[in-house]
Amino acid sequence: MDETPFQMDTRGAFSFPENHKFDAGFGLTEETIDYICDVKGEPDWLRQFRKDALRKFNEMPMPTHWAPAEISGVDFDAFRYYLSHGAKPSRSWDEVPDDMKRTFERLGVPEQERAFLAGVDAQYDSETAYANMREELSKKGVIFVNSTEGLKEYEHIFRPWFGKVIPVGDNKFSALNHAAFSGGSFIYVPKGVKLAQPLQAYFRINSESMGQFERTLIIADEGAELMYMEGCTAPQYDSATLHSGVVELVALKGAKIQYVTVQNWATNVYNLVIQRGLAMEDAEIRWIDCNLGSGLTMKYPAVVLQGRRARGEVVSISLAHSGQLQDTGARMIHAAPETTSNIVAKSISIGEGRASYRGEVKVLKGMKGCKNNTECDALLINASSRTDTYPAITVNGNASAVQHEASVSQVDEEMLFYMQQRGLTRAQAMSLAVNGFINDLVKEFPMEYSVELRRLIDLEMEDSIG
């Protein structure tokens, strides 16, 4: 893929000679699906399911009427739909560009992880590093496998919820994912089990976690609690340029799920992800979302508040520099009485970057005592930066309260001046101001992420100002 509609950012946009054991070639057809099913050894019902989804995908129109125009740049025939790193590609650390090495250095990414992230021969020994933790998990009855294994080994739990939160025909990209999915996680936490440690996509063996058509299903049984983390703040090399994941969360009565995503793909990547959670009675789902990379991101984490007193929350940070469009947001569907939700979204546009907030809040008919609060704040760094806000709020009935506030601001010149006359460079001052802008939200992220995030913003500011 040499031609992308984005202005190329050199950082992260590099490639290695590839040597995949399984490669289904370009474009998505029935043959591609047969190939995927054969390689993965999938049952017939799944093969048929994928083919039905493919038919739907072909029938459905692109969502051009509301989506950013950039989406029409997606050429489905120009992508590869299945790559398996069965044979490990061999690359050496020396081949990694200096730019990327510098970023790793600054972020303080551990040595082993650096190699893994850079796409260098992934000798990332998750087995030993996390063996103790895995043992503990299985003692508690927690299932944590990849989606392929989940469908094979735990069909009785997986299948009833498979495609229930996000149906095949939900939209074109959901159909695409149902047809071509591979990778992603399947997690089941039994009744009343509360996990103190976050689960990370990293430490699952046979990791296909970075799959381009990732499919994740997390089920928290009654009263269970867990936090799941995926992605990383470091720039990630990836040969696949279309990412269309589906993440489904199910929080049964009184359960709590926190899902943390941090994404920093290279700017040649389309990141079109569907994330939706179903919260039953007294359950809570929180999406903590951070988008730093990719050329076009379209991601609107959703919570369907299905049970009484359920709670949903989306905390979102996005950063768009030149050549990037971050079209992110949130959806909250209040389908039960006394449900509450909160959305806090902050975006930063740098250079010619464009950050958009697109949200939907719906209080269905007859639902009493629902409350939603939405705040979105945008920060513009340069004169050519752009920010948009497109919320849609629907309230039925007189027993719910919904409010939305948005503001757009710049970094205060006086503040910068004050810091500069105290001896900081302009870039340092800017970085401090930007970090201050997202400070409240960064606290919501796990420790290591928030530290990395701060350093990354330092770097971005140095590059664009200093």
Next chain:
Amino acid sequence: MDFSQNMSMEEAFALAEAEAKLNAALQESRERFEQAVIPNRLNEDWRFGRPHKYATALAELLQSSIATQGEATVQHAGEAAVRITAEDEDLRQTELLMPTIGSDALLGMHLKRFGHGYALYIEESTPEPIVITYRGGELYTPSTFIMVAPGVKAHVIEHHIGIPGSCMLSTRNIQVAEGAELKVELTSKGWERYLCITNIQNMGGKVSHLTSHEDSSWVREETVAEIYTAEADTRLFSANSLGGSAVLDQHTKQIHHVGGATSDLLYKNVLDGKATATFAGNIYVAPGAHNTDAYQSNRNMLLSEDATVNSLPGLEILADKVRCSHGSASAPMDEEQLFYLCSRGIPPYEAQKLVAQGFLEDVLSRFKGE
């Protein structure tokens, strides 16, 4: 092109250039109508607006052989008012260039029925408000043009009054020159279907625009305010009390072509019965329109279980040093206020009416500049 003898070379060139620009714009606009389709569900500007129901019906009526019928009157205008005729090419061109919010196809149909209503050329400040009244028959398609000269202060009130079963598609073009001050009020009443497309062009004056609609089954308002100089001050207000199964669909755009100007919007609705109100606003700050101040606020009070509110307050900011904010809130009536009034011996029904009135009163007093 006719060259007058006193014109310098530069002036002649400037005129020729302006004329070429105008012709290009007119051509572009004609193409826009050729390409426009009757609003359907893929038309994002008709989101929540049920275009298959309302736009289709209105388009059918406009394309039918039913004649345009209605009565236009004007009061206190003096010399300023001119009755529009189908032969008035300048005004027709002005309408041809008007922006809509998703209803180009319908504006195209309105143009085919052009030739009704009043144009006001206000060159002197008037002591009394000028009142325009349009009374519609089965289908009425008037146009209003209001042009206020530099430094002039004016107040215009428009009443659009329908009869049971009547439909109206009206267009309004308001141009305010440098240093002028204009207050415009629009009220509509008693329509089966009512669509009003308004375009405010602010060249550096102060405009306050207020709309309020009552007793109509379906009302759609498309208001585009365009700001051309840093001195321009534009304020958009609306206050509505809806009941029964009334549908109100309001769309606004505040377009800042240049920096330094101020615009503000406050739309408030009280909903009872099975009423539905949709508000879709947008603030657009063009590249380079730095130091813009633009605000937008939509507040809704829901009084019944079956009332519905859709609110889409949007922002598109392409400039720097901009102070922009928008807010939207939808909530039931404040119990404490009700309790207070009831404790003073006011019956609950009356108390509810008072609180709702107070909620809307705020808009009216801000329009009056209090």
